[in-house]
Amino acid sequence: MKAIEIVRVTLNFIATSESWSRGLYFPKTGQSSITKEEKIQLKESFPVIICHPSGGFNLAFRMSRNGFNRLQDEAALTLKCMEKCRDGGFEEVFMTKIDYAVKYDYCMRLNLKGKTEVYASGFCLDDECWRLYEEKVHGILAKALNDKAKSIQVTWGNTQCQWSVNNGLSVLDKEPLFIGISVSTLEKAFSIVDIGPNAESNDEALEFRKFWGEKAELRRFKDGRIAESIVWESEQWSRHLVLKRIVEHVIGRHLSLSMENIICAVDQLDFSLLHGAGDPVAYSGNLLGAFDLLSKRLRLIEDLPLKVSSVQPLDSAFRFTSVFPPEPHLLANEKIESLRLNKYAPSCIQPLEVMIQLEGSGNWPMDEIAIEKTKSSFLIQIGESLQKTWGMTCTATENDVDVLTAGYVFRLKILHERGLNLLNKEGNNQAKRVPSTDKKLFTHSQHASMTNDLQSRYSIYGPVVRLAKRWVASHLFSACLLEEAVELLVAYIFLNPFPLGVPCSRINGFLRFLRLLSQYDWTYSPLIVDINNDLSPSDEKEINDNFLLRRKGRGENGQSMEAGMFLATVYDKASESWTGLSPSVLELKRLVAYARSSVNLLTKLTFEDEVGPYRWECLFRTPLSNYDAIILLHKNKLPYPQRLLFPSEADNGKIIARGNPSKSFQPFLLPKDLKNKPAEALKNKLLIDFDPSRSFIRDLEKEFSNTFKLWHDSLGGDVIGLTWKESYSSKKRKQEEDENEAHNPSKVLKVAGQVGKGFVRSILFLKAPKAHELILIPS
Structure with missing residues (x-):
């Protein structure tokens, strides 16, 4: 056999051989076999036996049963990795760093300082x-988690690596005991009911109650069975905490440890998902119900030349990957029956994109502009029909038609059938002749459909995506990495988890996303995301050819205006949809650096009890000192403060400008705004898709496209980072500054402040310029 075949056979033997139950015995030279008495003695003494030919000596005398089970799992996973990954999985198996934080879904620490019970057995x-x-x-x-856990590792690194025996044994309880848990399945791990023995089994029931204490209770189940059970009452959104609660209960009960000494890396990042969003699951039923109602009514429209044949939701809220799942709004209804407000109602509301396809017809025009006008005409007719038949409020602009129903706003888009056929039949080259709106809608629909399937397979996928999106936005990378690109990056770690298993916790999945971003070889490898195993070898070859073609277009210094990330899917083999223009090579380097720093911090937080002032919140705090200048915005003028x-x-830097908040916009509707007003007048107060931050950034990019680059948080940040572009900060430019004060950076920043008057709180030049006066921006 070849060497690789020997490795495969050996791993398969470790993972599956039944010989381990009996033990492996190598007799002495010239001896036919080891005696039965010797085998019995070894079997009684050790859980795993590899008997040395010298006789009676067990080479595996230090291996525990649990350790051997983990070894078998690793051998089986390695075989699967070698089978599934390209090049025999060499890079995954031998070149990928694995530590406890990324290996286990749940990482926990027990502080045992002063725990005298540990030494009760003595040292002899x-x-x-x-x-x-x-x-x-x-x-x-193992007894508590039962089938919820695939594997459990308990390790006590009871001394630091630099400890010397000459210093005595007093340090042996300073380090915490580490627990790593790999989940078997999410369904079992998130189950809130654990069923024990039947009531008739007295001894087993007594043992069950002794182990669980006051948590055990006798319950009757639907099948008529009466059994002991444990119930972990939990809301749907917090099911990931069930396993943590189990561990805390049994450890506290059987080891007499307080909750302060049981540290579980489970829910520390949940604050970033709940902040400003509330319960992320509570409104999902309402949203899907509202969409189903709209879909049925669209299909029932009779007064259209072409009937609506299909309706597909495109917004990330429908696939549970939106950082802020939409809440139903009081004014976005057919009828407004009660105006009593328990809290302030937002004055802004985000529309949710919905794609419509019509019946086929050969009467569509061939001209691109005429096609778009025809689609607009259809949308207006659809809106009028919905309004006339069902009383649904519809608003139309030059580009969009929005429908208000059941507390939500749905933005209708039409995918032209001929454009879809061209894309399906003739591929990407022909797709460039399709109207851009149809191409965009097609890729959106394909992405929405595939990632929705992924969410149905891995329920933890949604929360991990939301954490990843929060991280990208918090570090002002919203313009560099689109939401869809983030979703595909997270999808990759679920579809290609080797040499690990599929992530089954939020923190573990988030850590793997950061590692992928920081460690992947973006310069020499395309990232191929094959969600439904649709890609054939010829497709992969086409993707690699496209990647090499883009790479050849780079200059001698390895940089170009092309995007630095090549993210390919079955519907986008040339990486045009989500990473065609960004992140650029320089933006990607910045992304990688931030991701690497976050990986180090997150890993450190998992293993260490105290890390100074740097806690979990710092993963979503970006250092403002990394920018040349920053623009701070008025919080109460953000659409969703x-x-x-x-x-x-910002504590440092030179203040270049300050401004007072404008009075023309309020993010909330006050009770007095709603009192004694007719329904239609109230609905007119609702601002659909209004975002002053987005408008301000668009104006700045238009005005200063060659001066500075903008970094911002599209999820509701109150700061914009500025970095001077290379052409502006060149030596030639610096000479021009001395000759022409109009090119002075502080002058430029003052003009930027004027562009955002009423919205800009202050502008700071972090690299202190020469003495400049303070300017007050008028509101």
């Missing part, structure tokens, strides 16, 4: 006392 045994304590903890957890995670403040 063959097994050290702390190893016996590891086995005790493992036994408790409740979404702001951390208000921005």
Whole structure:
């Protein structure tokens, strides 16, 4: 056999051989076999046996049953990795760094300082006392978690690596005991009911109650069975905390540890998902119900030349990957029956894109502009019909038709059938002749459909995407990495988890996203996301050819205006849709650096109890000192100020401008605004898709396209970072500054402040310029 075949056979033997139950015995030279008595003695003494030819000596005498089970799991996973990954999985198996934080879904620490029970067995045994304590903890957890956990590792690194025996044994309890848990399935891990023995089994029921204590209760189930059980009452959005609660209960009960000494890396990042969003699951039923109602009514429209044949939701809220799942708005209804407000109602509302396809027809015009005008005409007719037949409020602009129903605003888009046929039949080259709106809608629909399927397969996918989007936006990368690109990056770690298993917790999935971003070889490799195994070898070859073609277009220094990330899918083999223009090579380098820093911090937080002032919140706080200048915005002029995670403040830098807030816009509707007003007048107060931040950034990009680059948070940040473009900061430019004060950076920033008057709070030049006067921006 070849060497690789020997490796495969060996791994398969470790993973699957039944010989391990009997033990492996290598007799002495010239001896036919080991005696039965010797085998019995070894079997009684050790859980795993590899008997040395010298006779009676077990090479696996230090291996525990749990350790061997983990070894078998790793061998099986390695075989699968070698089978599924290209090049035999060499890079995944031998070149990928694996530590506890990324390996286990749930990482926990027990602080055992001063725990005298650990030393009760003394130090004179063959097994050290702390190893016996590891086995005790493992036994408790294995019994409590049962089939919820695939594997459990308990390790007590009881001394620091630099410890010397000359310093004595007083340091042996300073380091925490580490617990790593890999989940078997999400359904089992998130289950809130654990069923124990039947009531008739007295001894087993007594043992069950002794183990679980006051949590055990006798319940009757739907099948008529009466059994002992444990119920972990939990809301749907917090099911990921069930496993944590189980561990805290049994560890606290059987080891007499307080909650302060049981640290679980489980929910520390949930604040970023709940802030400004509330319960992320509560409104999902309302949203899907509203969409179903709209879809049925669209299909029932009779007064159209072509009937509506299909309706597909495109917004990320429908696939549960939106950072801020939309809440139903009081004024976005057919009838407004009650205007009593328990809280301030937002004056802005985000529309949710919905794609419509019509019946086929050969009467569509061939001209691109005429096609767009025809689609607009259809949308207006659809809106009028919905309004006339069902009383649904519809608003139309030159580009969009919005429908208000059941508390939501749906933005209708039509995909032209001929454009879809061209894309399906003739591929990407022909697709460039299709109207851009149809191409965009097609890619959106394909992406929405595929990622929705992914969410149905992996329920943890949605929360991980939301964390990833929060991180990207919090570090002002919203313009560099589109939401859809983030969704595909997270999809990749679920579809290609090797050499690990599929992530089954939020923190673990988020850490893997950051590692992918920071460690992937973006310069020499395309990232191929094959969600439904649709890509054939010829498709992969086409993708690689497209990647090489783009790479050849770079200059001698390896940089170009092309995007630095090549993200390919079955519907986008040339990486045009989401990463065609961004992130650029320089933006990607910045992204990678930020991701690497976050990986280090997140890993450190998982293993260390205290890391100074740097806590979990710092993963979503961006250092403002990394920009040449910053623009701070008035928080109460943001469209959704409740979404702001951390208000921005700068302690250094030169203040170039300050401004007072405008009175022309309020983010909330006050009760007095709604009192004694007719329904239609109230609906007119609702601002659909209004975002002053987006408008301000668009104006700045138009005005200063060659001067500075903007970095912003599209999810509701109150700061915009500025970095001078290379052409502006060149030596020639600096000479021009001395000759022409109009090119002075502080002058430029003052003009930028004028563009955002009433919205800009202050502008700071972080690289202090020469003495400049303070200017007040009029509101």
